[in-house]
Amino acid sequence: MTTAAQPLHRRLGMTDEEHESVLGLLRRDPLPAELAMYSVMWSEHCSYKSSRAHLRRFPTEAPWVVVGPGENAGVVDLGDGWLAALRIESHNHPSFVEPYQGAATGVGGILRDVFTMGARPIALWDQIRFGPLDDPKNRYLFNGVVSGIAGYGNAVGVPTVGGEIEFDPCYTGNPLVNVMCLGVLRREQLTLGTAGPPGTVAVLLGRATGRDGIGGASVLASASFDDESQEKRPSVQVGDPFEEKKLIEACLEMYQRGLVAGVQDLGAAGLSCATSEPAGRAGVGLDVDLDQVHVREMDMTAPELLMSESQERMMAFVPSEKVDAVLGVAERWEIDSAVVGTVTTGGTLKVRHQGEVVAEVPAASLADDAPLYDRPMRRPDWIDDLWATPALPLGGDPADVLLRLLDDPAIGSTAWVHEQYDHMLFLNTVIGPGSDGSLIRIRGTEKGLAVSSDGNGRLCHLDPRAGSARLVYEAALNVAVTGARPLAVVDNLNFGNPEKPEVMWQFRESVEGISEACEALAIPVIGGNVSFYNETEGVDIHPTPVVGLLGLADPMPRQPPRLSRAAEGMEIWEIGTGPTSNLAGSAAQRVVNDELIGRPTPPDPGAARQVIALTNGLAHRVPVLHDVSDGGLAVAVAEVCIASGIGARVAVDDPGPLFSEDPHRVIAVFDPGTVVLPIDLARQVGVIGGDSLILGRSGSIDLETLTRTHRDAIPRRMAG
Amino acid sequence: MKVTVEITRRPEIADPQGTTIQRALHDLGHNEVMSVRVDRVIHLEVQDDDPNDVRARVEEMCRQVLANPVLEDFAVEVSE
């Protein structure tokens, strides 16, 4: 091992050039604590040095945007004094190292990002991706991640109301664990991550600081994963949902009583971030005394204190006359607190430890002067080959294909997962897991918040730009089926190694695709997260952007459409431009032919807008609306049958139209003659009734088989 | 043979449960309690007569399922 001989900055994960920049900035050799701070703040995870230039492409403005990207969470206006805060975050690498705690601390972190804004977190979503379940290691990871999300989310008391699951060999060495949180607040409670004017006092709230997670941002999340990662294990953090619950309530009380000037959570980069960012944003300096920090371990050094990622901590910036009140609130909620600093004029972050000044740097430089990389990009040659290869036809009987699809763990019932999550707390979950979008009511108003999150690594592998755009359209359609109009998007960009030009190209294309779709729908991106270095032993994951979309239904439909409301004699209509038969990137292509080739149908912004508008109106009138996505029309109808406990007769039996996943399509189910649909955009495809699902002349599946296959897809695999 | 496995959380890993119990004991007036940590003991009965063999097998079980190597250490004790 040569590590001992390496200079400190390299051991901290900094390049020589980055070290030079620090020298240039400070005009002297940095002290160890200073170098520690720069190393974590300038890590990929915290500084977005490879992605920042591209993220500027996102449209971020709309009249209803209250806070756009750059703060802890995006905030939009819902009318009548109500605001919503939304944020998504990844915890991929920590979840691979320790699935339970990795996922749990991911939930803890995303909650803090939302209640930092003054909002009460009201719902969580998880987007999780693993290798195939026939590998015991993948089962272990899947089980651990789901238990971790359940263990933390349930105990902290925020319902997990939806999410998505995908399985693909590309995630075997690198599972993806994204979590998203929605909060609501009254306008006057909005709180920003700012340090306030000179004289403001910094109060550290929550759990004692230990050595946990030191270098988590720079080491775990900002570098590739290999056998050396084993040695990085001491950075595992352990979540404490109980502490976080108390912290949420204490902070919300402080906001309500107007006790704080600003708040910043301590996530990646810990104290380094929670001191420099708020000071930088406010254009002030900060004097910090590390001896005041309440600690859980003895003899921690200044760099350790500054880099620790101990969980469940918040930094409150408090006007001096309100400090006693803040400490009182903390005491009442039985959380620890410590006055650790004071805001100063001049912009210098000055840190003392055991009577010595251990750091004295321009506060804003830690965030603003981070390196910015314009990494080379190259369109991979294999894309054209993939596009040129025609997809194999789907052999076999369509009824058979349908059963194989329903037995697929990514398409079958998610009950094994979502029944482990409390998804009903707060009595607002009108539509919960197992449908398209979730619908959360705001009690005391007519409003419903509809949220959907969508990702599709296989589609984005074939065409990162069109695939990413389609995610936005799909999410928009998912919220439209609950009667909501799209308001804003957050994104989580999970990609491979950005030092590879092909990965950087995929990244740029994906940002472009998301931006184009958002522009077509006139909705802004209000926040997101980038996770690079998702590769194992040199193999990158599929480009896997995940889009979270917030919609507002105002008023919310009195009887929102549900998959379970189909009844004997109702007609099944498909809405969207047709006919469709492209199977590139579809679930059927994967399940039947085990291949990933072809060029998926690109989105059609005009058709998307039309279908979304039509669906939006129908949501107030029809009993069932369901978007056609994974598994195509056949699976969409089957899901309605299963949820409603009734059969159907579908007139289609060509595999193309049955299993294609072409965009902008929904099915509507309603009593004959109750709804008139435009002929150019809709066609009847079947009727509800009987106790089996009949696909044209191709065969029929009895309801019981349909239901059992769908229900057992995950449990039968997890049983080993 | 009877085997006892003690699974202990690694010292550097935070132990929120211990912290909470300690607080509760203080609330109950037991201020003399300086620290608390909660671990697991697993008692196994294994059908085999060779203590060395049993130990080796149980150690393997620990690595496979009983302990979480990222967070925990284990100690195996074979009796009778």
Add this chain to the structure above:
Amino acid sequence: MKVTVEITRRPEIADPQGTTIQRALHDLGHNEVMSVRVDRVIHLEVQDDDPNDVRARVEEMCRQVLANPVLEDFAVEVSE
């Protein structure tokens, strides 16, 4: 002083954790495992020099809160 408390589940009370672990071990081929029981050990550090006194106090903590008499028995061991 260091005190170890072992809290054991009464034999007549079901132990879902033990059952599940045993099943997992059998799945992995460890059919030699006849029974599994999971208990808890609580390690306390108590500021006091009289072992008898310490034992009495910790036994009281056990009766009060550390063990649930409906489900569990406890054994206290004082060291150093």
Add this chain to the structure above:
Amino acid sequence: MRTAVVVFPGTNCEMDVAHAITALGGETELVWHRHEDLSNFDGVILPGGFAHGDYLRTGAIARFSPVMDEVGRMAAEGRPVLGICNGFQILCEAGLLPGALIANRDLAFICRFVDLEVTDTDTVLTRSTELGQRIRIPLNSYEGNWVDPSNSGRVALRYLDDPNGSQQRAAAVANDGGNVVGVMPHPERGIDELLGSGDGRALLEGFLHSLVPA
């Protein structure tokens, strides 16, 4: 007629319970666990959640909260005392109900609607229902598996299937007087058909009808 809804650190269903009681015409107040006086209340509910993080054992630490002396007094006076989910666990730990709750048989958290059957109508929770009546409300727990070596509890509600291994398939258990009841599924989550069921109303109405002025 007022009901105290007790909040321990880690409790999370208090707002839902207060909302449900208010929606049914009752009057509630959230009471912090350090409160030492419930003389202004005619009944008390311990709502669900994870008091003290469920550390050590569910309910173990909560039962020492100052408010629990008052809960014990009200139980002894025959006033309605209802523990829901974590509240049930606390009442068992406090010895106000027989038995204890251990981990679900399958060691997984369960959140879904369950079907129940009324097996005893002489309790504050079930007095407005009929023997054999079917009730559908959500279950939401990891430690919902009730064991009672003394075989002394009165089972007021029973699961139709067996989700968690609970002895006698018990979903709700009462003391001898029927005034102290622990229920594992959540009646407050069953007061609105829009959210899936209104069956919980009959249970909470029973509780409200049991309140008599202090």
